[in-house]
Amino acid sequence: MRIGVLGLQGAFREHVMTFEALGVATVVVRLPEQLSDINGLVIPGGESTAIGKLMMAYGFYDAIRQQHGAGMAVWGTCAGAILVAHEVLDAVPGQETLGIMDVAVRRNAYGRQVDSFEADLDFKHLEGDAFRGVFIRAPWIERVGEEVEVLAEHDGHIVAARERDMMATAFHPELTGDPRVHRFFLDHVVASS
16 A cells, blocks of 8 residues: 655645554655555645645646546545535635535634644544544534545534545644554545545
């Protein structure tokens, strides 16, 4: 198995380190051609409009859609959750998403940088204690389609969901030192693609 982490902007290094600690071959994806050699792609947190502009400049939108259609799993964290969504509420005018996951995401739902926080989450299918979610200018998932499984909520808002070979988390699992969500992605999301 080989996992790619989109390395255009944001917290991609931490995802790479977490997957490598799990013994998984991992590559930082900076060009669309690199997508053909991976089983799953993580679109990391960062700034969704900045990542989106870079994805447009490098030709990633069609390339990701094509590779996902050919069986590549996709996980969006924070800004990445915005980029995989069918719909973005409070979007910047002209903001494009991949539109591959049947969710509506509210951008910056929890407020600005100063409103960042951590919270214990009951994340479905994870064994052990609650998962400590790190929320930084986080979105939340406001609506999900019929095929989407809600994986975690915080204060009545959906913060993690899965649809077949796609996953979205509003928080940053890569910043916790706890690899369980990454392992879930490998074992249940990539494995289903």
